[in-house]
Amino acid sequence: MSAARQTLTAESTKSAVVVGASLSGLMAALVLARIGFSVTVLERSDNSFRTGAALHVDQGLLARLTGTRMHNPLAPGIQSWFAVHKALLGAARSHPLVHIVTGSSVEVVEQDDTSAWAATVDGRTFSGDVVVGADGHSSVVRRAVAPERPDATFAGYCIWLGVAQESDLGPGICWPAETAFLGGGEAYLLGYPLPGPDGSVQAGRRQLGWAWYDSSRNDLFRETGCLVGKVVRHSLRASDVPDRTLRELWQDAAQWPTPWRKAVIDSIGRKAVIGTPITEYVPDRLVDGRLALVGDAAHVPTPMTGNGFAASMLGTEALADCLSEMASGYGALEASLRQYQTLRLNDVRRLVQSGQDFSRGFAASRRRARQ
Ligand SMILES: Cc1cc2nc3c(=O)[nH]c(=O)nc-3n(C[C@H](O)[C@H](O)[C@H](O)COP(=O)(O)OP(=O)(O)OC[C@H]3O[C@@H](n4cnc5c(N)ncnc54)[C@H](O)[C@@H]3O)c2cc1C
Incomplete structure (x- = not known):
């Protein structure tokens, strides 16, 4: 660990565990670090099999997420998934408050009144003030947040x-x-x-x-x-x-x-x-206590909407905004997470629903062709 990382981690009084180091997890880590959280990001794989998907990147994305212009800018416009991931990973790796732990497959997340934690399949436990599920469409964290309907x-x-x-x-x-x-x-x-x-x-x-x-x-x-x-x-x-x-x-x-x-x-x-x-997944909730969902863990629209990435970015920013305004005292963190849910839930539900007409029609096209 670098000296800068050690000093800042020691000074930071708030901590978060982020599950998933893909686009949403890295964006969440960067915005939480920007507001002073010490962030541990747990990732099970190296993402090397990902290919093909293209994303629309806003002007100044990295500066917006990190609050600094020190990083090599990511060109705006249509970019490959790999280019976006590489830029976010570079920014996260160089941030003194972000620590990425690969080879960490999370099995379960739990919480009590004072903390939340993620346990990995090989028996390690990582705890923080909040656990953020950025673990994609088959999210483990969603099982704890929405146990009545955990699967996309x-x-x-x-x-x-x-x-x-x-x-x-x-x-x-x-x-x-x-x-x-x-x-x-x-x-x-x-x-x-x-x-x-x-x-x-x-x-x-x-x-x-x-x-x-x-x-x-x-x-x-x-x-x-x-x-x-x-x-x-x-x-x-x-x-x-x-x-x-x-x-x-x-x-x-x-x-x-x-x-x-x-x-x-x-x-x-x-x-x-x-x-x-x-x-597809239309969420009924985005948080439970000290657990919060972002990105595809929170909401899964068909790629036909072209907006999954933008919604993920807005979600991570809203989460950080709510936590940055957190009051002190018992229940303050949970209240901030509920505020995040209030801000984002209707928008992301509408986003997923907006793609469902296409999905139903397209899925049925094969059946129609066979008749
Ligand atoms: C085929 C396809 C095309 C798309 N095209 C577009 C598009 O054109 N425009 C657009 O805006 N969006 C598009 N999207 C959506 C967009 O890619 C996602 O919304 C965005 O990348 C956010 O993904 P994510 O980081 O939330 O989830 P993911 O990319 O799924 O990342 C989840 C991460 O969590 C890790 N993980 C999962 N479980 C665990 C666990 N138990 N423990 C530890 N780590 C775990 C995974 O290894 C992975 O790294 C597309 C998606 C797909 C699938």
Whole structure:
């Protein structure tokens, strides 16, 4: 631990445990550290299998989260998930009040009148004044906050995701200026031009990301254990997508115009396609006592809303705003968390509900096509 980290951690009187070091967890850690919390972030994996998703980043995101301009700015506009994660992780790692503990799979969270804690599967316990669940759509923390309805449910379709390097797509590509939204009926394709892995927007160094909405292969996700009943357990990793599915996708890709068809076929050829069954969750609550939920742990909209990331950011900021105005004395922290819930609950419920008409119609398109 650096000297600066040791001094600041010792001086900080408030502490938080954040479960999950993906986008919401890192944003929560940064905003809580900004208001003086000493933050321990617990992450079970290295997130290395994530690929494809693209997010809209606001101007000055990192400065806004950290309250300082010391970090390398993250370019505004459409960015790959990896670029956003890398920038947030860099800012969190360099913050003296944030401590990230990887290889920490949280099994259960609990609380009493004076603290809350997270216990990991290997028997360690991390406690703080508050535990923030940023552990995604199948959140463990949500089981404690909303035990009567802990699971997000399958929306009835999946998304295939990939990213292709411009340099692999051959000459003569007419580079798209903006996001493309193609298809209808049983399949949609969202295509997005992205900066290169190094952030470059120079010709030859950029990337094309794509997300293919597919309601026709739900059986595959059941057969592979990704989907059990209505609950999504995990995504289908690129290495686990069967060859026959890749061949079918390769044939079906003929329906997309270039350059998107080329990008899809390139990803399939490299077996660099992951399949994500889509879930939804309309929350009834965001907090319980000293436990709070943010990001996909709190609310899961279909990616078709394009607003999951923005809602996660607004949520972490609202949480920090409420905690920064916390009064002193018994019950003050719980009251601040209830205020956070009051501020955010209706908005995030509406966000998820706004995508449900699309989800129902799209999931039913396969059934209609079969009749
Ligand atoms: C396919 C897809 C496309 C999307 N496209 C868009 C888009 O275009 N625009 C947009 O705004 N949003 C989009 N989203 C949503 C957006 O990516 C998320 O809302 C945003 O990234 C916030 O995610 P999160 O950090 O809350 O959850 P996650 O990214 O799921 O992170 C949860 C983290 O918690 C960790 N974790 C889970 N359980 C435990 C445990 N028990 N112990 C320790 N760690 C744990 C996980 O390893 C992970 O790192 C998309 C989502 C998907 C799935």
